[in-house]
Amino acid sequence: MTDTVSGSTGRAARGTSKAGSGLHVERVFTTEGVHPYDEVTWERRDVVQTNWKTGESVFEQNGVEFPDFWSVNASTIVTTKYFRGAVGTDQREQSLKQLLDRVVLTYVKAGKDNGYFATDADAEAFEHELTWMLLHQVFSFNSPVWFNVGTSSPQQVSACFILSVDDSMDSILNWYKEEGLIFKGGSGAGLNLSRIRSSKELLRSSGGTASGPVSFMRGADASAGTIKSGGATRRAAKMVVLDVDHPDIEEFVHTKQREEEKIRVLRDAGFDMDLGGHDITSVQYQNANNSVRVTDEFMRAVEEGTEFGLRARTTGEVIDTVDAKQLFADISHAAWACADPGMQYDGTINDWHTTPETGRITASNPCSEYMHLDNSSCNLASMNLLKFVSDDGSFEVEKFVKAVELVITAMDISICFADFPTEAIGETTRAYRQLGIGYANLGALLMASGIAYDSDGGRALAGAITSLMTGTSYRRSAELAGIVGAYDGFAQNAEPHTRVMRKHQAANDEIRTMHAIDIAVHREASKQWAQNLEIGTENGWRNAQASVLAPTGTIGFMMDCDTTGIEPDFSLVKFKKLVGGGSMQIVNRTVPAALKRLGYTEETSEAIVEYIAEHGHVIDAPGLKPEHYEVFDCAMGERAIKPMGHVRMMAAAQPFLSGAISKTVNLPEESTVDEIADVYLQGWQLGLKALAVYRDNCKVGQPLADARAKSKTAPAPEVQIVERPVRKRLPKSRPSRTTSFTVGGAEGYMTSGSYPDDGLGEVFLKLGKQGSTLAGVMDAFSIAISISLQYGVPLETFVAKFTNMKFEPAGLTDDPDVRMSQSIMDYIFRRLALDHLPFETRSAMGIHSAEERQRQLDTGSYEATDEAPEVESLSAPDVGAAPGSAKPDADVVAETARPAPRTAHTSAELLESITGSTVDAPLCFTCGTKMRPSGSCFVCEGCGSTSGCS
Template sequence: MKKQLKGLERHFTSQGVDPFASVVWERRDAKISNYRTGEVAFEQDGVEVPSTWSMNATNILSQKYFRGALDSPDREGSLKTVADRIVDTLASWGQKDGYFTGPDEAATFADELKYLLIHQRAAFNSPVWFNIGVKGVPQQGSACFILSVDDTMDAILNWYREEGVIFKGGSGSGVNLSRIRSSMEHLNGGGTASGPVSFMRGADASAGTIKSGGKTRRAAKMVILDVSHPDVEEFIWTKAIEERKARTLEAAGFDMGVDGKDAFSVQYQNANNSVRVSDEFMQAVLEGRDWELRAVTTGEVLRRLPARELMRQIAQAAWECADPGVQYDSTINRWHTTPNAGRINGSNPCSEYMHLDNSSCNLASINLLKYLNDDGSFDVDGFTHAVSLLIVAQDILVGNADYPTDKIAKTSRAFRQLGIGYANLGALLMALGLPYDSEAGRAYGAAITAIMTGYAYDTSACLAARVGAFDGYDADREGMLRVIGMHHEHVSKINSYFVPPELITAAQEIWQETETLAQEQGIRNAQVSLLAPTGTIGLLMDCDTTGIEPDLGLVKFKTLVGGGTMTFVNQTVPRALRSLGYDQTAIDSIVAYIDEHKTILGAPQLKEEHLPVFACAMGDNVISYRGHIAMMSAVQPFLSGAISKTVNLPESATVEDIEEAYIESWRLGLKAVAIYRDNCKVGQPLQTMRKEEKPVVTAEVAELRREIADLGSRSKRERLPRHRQSRTYAFQVADAEGYATVGEYPDGRPGEVFIKVSKQGSTLAGVMDAFSIAVSLGLQHGVPMETFVRKYVNMRFEPAGITDDQDIRIASSLVDYIFRRLAIDYLDTDSRDDLGIHTTGERTRSLLFPTEDSHLPSNKEIDESYGASVTPLPPLDDATPFVQSDAPYCYSCGNVMQRSGSCFVCASCGTTSGCS
């Protein structure tokens, strides 16, 4: 071998010194209580962990990863036991398979890996923790699987069975259903086919009955359909229609909570749905061309429709229920390392693993904050050593782990796909004093990711020299080297102005070396890196932020020894303030303010220019959705796979905002994107109080009343002249018709609004009359029209739907429509920009001519747009800290979960709805 494997040298440990002696150990009682009932959900006394581990991490380790029946002699009770079980098994397998030159190298491998695990510097995905080394259970080590299904009943029924086996083993799966003929096509024996959507019902019901690993979480799955499939419209609307049903049932008094007795009637809720779109489709959207839906069996065109209309349907459905997401097929296959082995059709449940059908990927993630030195420098040597060590460990797993099907076992061992990634990027950037949504933050993230994947492929090349390249390497050598060259090329595009020279130098040197080694020695693994949600293992490592996500909020909840919780300001905040040059007095003052007010806005002594450093995913100082997308685009060119991340949008976001997010993500070269608009789902809500205590409309009206009262105390009513001009217009929202009359002051300002609706019953007519009077009085007492618009747009109630107004195609209620119309008629463009309200013409121009020179992007320009700067939106007003209205209650302990990538994780016990 031409180069020593860096991960098999000692870096953190010394020969002859037990790595467990590097920490102070203590015993404590692990206890998890049910948030809703107060009952103890899990309890184990005398758990042995390092003293530096939090109680949360202790609870997760003991509840999820200790094996053996509780209170039995076989029950594990120490992290030492778990680390020995996993690492010693891997070392034994590695020695058997020729990974080590001898016992000394095997001992080095074991000591170094145990050090990483007990110091929370890295962690394997969950199946490794609860399967590897356990006698009598399948040694399943992968969290992510991609299945395939053909257009036969046997294949469809086998899909159900394979998913069940995968879920039982504690993992998740994804499948592209586009090979199944559409409901518009005929069967060979006569009659019409059911179509893929109908078969999704059976798979959804099966998934809803199986807990992953038989223990803690429901099944995680992904369902994908190509944008050219004739049933794509039905697929787009499956979950949105079910969401409407859920809202109707909840309003009628049915129990639609997370474990509500009536929630089972809502279908398709156990899967993430994604539409696969091509570059050709996206160009058709921009150019306003028609799109063809083609028969699966014959390829004939069954229907044509405007591509923009289809994209609008995707955005509208996502606005209603957060599904479907979008996967960019052309981009995915452009970065495919083994195209001769077959194209990439599917992904795992969270869209970060994308490779061949009937394949798997085992994941491991590195805690980035552990490699940040006190002086602000990044420990490149320690980080790259950890990368190399983990790649060796993961590759050993591939050849020795068990798989749910023979097809998956064959593909996985032939192509040896790995998924190394990281967590705590958001905390790392904050600790450095860098805003997440900034050129500096994106450049730093890109450099770290480039180094990680570069060293992963470098190690893979060294492994190829020692134990051989992957089986399909010779057939796809050209494709493999082409993609490695693409990664290398993008290193030069990192903005070195914002990155320490040692990071840029490390990235450049490792990719130069990797490209040379790959050409000379081959590659052991067809893929090496991705960014997973790191839900459970992120909490196990006591990470402030998961995966690539920014911080959720500046105040965290901490589980205490002996039970109970407390809130505290993230420890990253004082570290960030020190990096920004604040003295201890100022730091103490700012931290105390955050602790009291649960916000940093208004904190004494904090400089305004430093506010973006502390922007979070939620709260009153939030990162715009464009900031999320821009960070993804900066790191994507340095990942073999993709990124598990949900782009969060406020409740006030429009369908057009979501459409723009999907188009922008394609332009910037992402492989997939999922969105969530706050409060768009009725099921599984986080509720800070009972619904009868906080009706949505009452809260808005109460705030408006306070504003009116305040203005009224300072001003007198300005009555309209007896004879005044007015404008009246007819409107239709869904099946509701009506008229609105706006009376104006002589200078053209609106002073009164009267709304009449027909065929909706006397109750709604009376309410609208009373509402009109209240708004009119507010206008005459000086309440700005902008205030009314801000409070009432996006209010949701029936009737809602398509309108007959060319400027406002969709309205979520009559009130939403009226105030959008008033905004267009009476507010200037800048004010409407701030509110996100635009006419159809303005939106069309924005989509068609996104750049100043107003030309359509070429494929080359799309490629070159990776990491491009994206102008952030202004901070959103009136955001509520820490509220994630789609967050479910934990299936295991009943506590409220929080979003982690495309999934949810319980901060109390580590249960996740995803596959990490």
């Protein structure tokens, strides 16, 4: 607990401490005289990461020290990402204690130097409390803190930056430079290009026509693609915003859509156009998220179907008009086609702006959660909500309040010693002290509480927690203002800042609670907002901004969170990394907690968990009431949350945030342009500040297609049931086809032998060295498949079972018809389907050749108008097997009845059932694992890398 003690005037000078002033810190999590490290059991672990293609070790640090309750995944990510010093040297950090001390002691020293604490004892209590919370994964600072604080590097603590560019070549070139410096430091930046003259306006100096902002985007895109981010192999993170009334808005809207069409054509021509592929650099605008900044005036024109004026940048006069509804439809169609542009709602953003007298909010960071002044930055931290759930299922409100107080205090202290990439950003940040506290594990908290994510109860609890967090943050900010001063720009913005505080308080009064858990949270939130306004009216506020909801990708793994940011659970089953390597499937730990909360007996809960482990969903789970299904709805799978369920959850939290929310609304592939338009329209109507969408399979960079969804509509093949199937042997001489292939760097050969009437009868696979375990397993597999084919099992049955099976090696192939494969099995049976199944059968399964995919792009149909001639099979006398392979033998297997259909699920089939065969994410550039959505970004569960957000 922290209490404010101030001098007689209630205010001390900035950066100094008057006699008797400062924070008194009461211990909540720790005991005086006992260090937090002495309360836990520590153990030594070996952290090893291997190359996903070759199996070679790419990182190894043995004997690292972590608490025994930290998962292997969390300790691996912290060791590889955050430990400083060269591996193998004495300077390398090797214990979590060293990492926490490096950061926490830097914060404590800065707090003492700048007058935050009343006494040294209070500073020590602050140190222990902060250490305890980090040690026990109660919260985490954003990644730049762990990268930089306490090292010889610049002390950059911010992950989010907003830049500014004016209508001059000097400013445009400076934009390129500043972005490069930010990317080099491992962070991302956003900016609004609307000050730059359009291509429809004249240059003052020469009278020629201006280039327009879209042309300058090319240079910035190339720069970002070259520098990458932090010297790593992932792309830089950037946001480009253009106002809806800019004369070049139509060109901006279609920019990435046209490039995506180019990518598809090049891919079908055999080029490597996957995200991170060798040839993707030949297309433009791929390193930025694009957003249109729409006004209330424009959105009303959309509703009314009226004209909307586009204004010159230099004079402000209307130089062109557009049909607002048609432009909105174009925006929605582009987002349907390639996921860009997103929407930022200018009216809502600036109506909740605390410092409008200083300047408008024109842009955001790359993930759209930080929105404030140009040339500014924000440091982030996130609370782990599940850590505040008691054994009886209640939310520990008092502990949450005290934890938020401590975290906000630490975040504000960091600005005192932080370094910034440009002086302009440093000046603005020190003057306005923008903070971004947020949370993770909301989805897990709701499920564990027995509350559905897409429900009034779920939204009430989310709103109440967000309100409590921000209300407490601003109350602590007001108290800090009484000790070390309000932010420099407060006097100029006192009235609008106070107005926004009252808007937050009014929104809090509108929350309609439904359960005991959110009633208690809301009661405390109301108390915090009242105290905030009372203290703030006297002292002002220390911070112009307090809260955002960030993706919490890597730090979410550091805290062992099941869900990130405001997201629901991704799926009910996940993969847990094991000590010594490998992983195992486990049902999310929130499922048993939810079942207990809902009143199920231990025996029934065990049966339900076993069912989920096998099927990946709860439908028809034994003993589970259908009315409880919704509690277990996830982002993907059989009962995926509907798009508007995500939008309504965002709307529940938005009124209680200083900034916005990093989140992409995912839609199935069959979604229409009108559905996306409705999401964008309702986002504005519900009061969101920003919104982005992603339609499954709309980008080539997504490695998986929704083949499973298509296969559901495939006609079931006719199978003749006989008492005793007869094996139809191949003749001694039969036609065959030998295919060499490469999947994810692994090379192999496949020989498929056919009956004279062209039915597939045998398959031989050569993979690995002769005599190796892998070669032996593939020989045995070949025999099993071959004999099954000869007993009449249809090839399409194998194709349906083995395509989309996921394991390493996986990735790019050298086959133009199957450019990306999820495993050797996935490739083999896709190739066999292309070679041996009729078009109608494999098309129903979503399997097409490169030629057919190109035809669909050109004509809208995969099928040729004229019947294509059959491809003549290669033949050779008695080609039965690849070199070194075993041959099926009549004596090996006796004639037996057809086995019963298999009901058990492989790990690949289970993951397929969980995700609907669709994971809207690229492969991780670091370790090759498929990433998963996290806010507006993607995060790797294997190594913690993100696709662009720090």
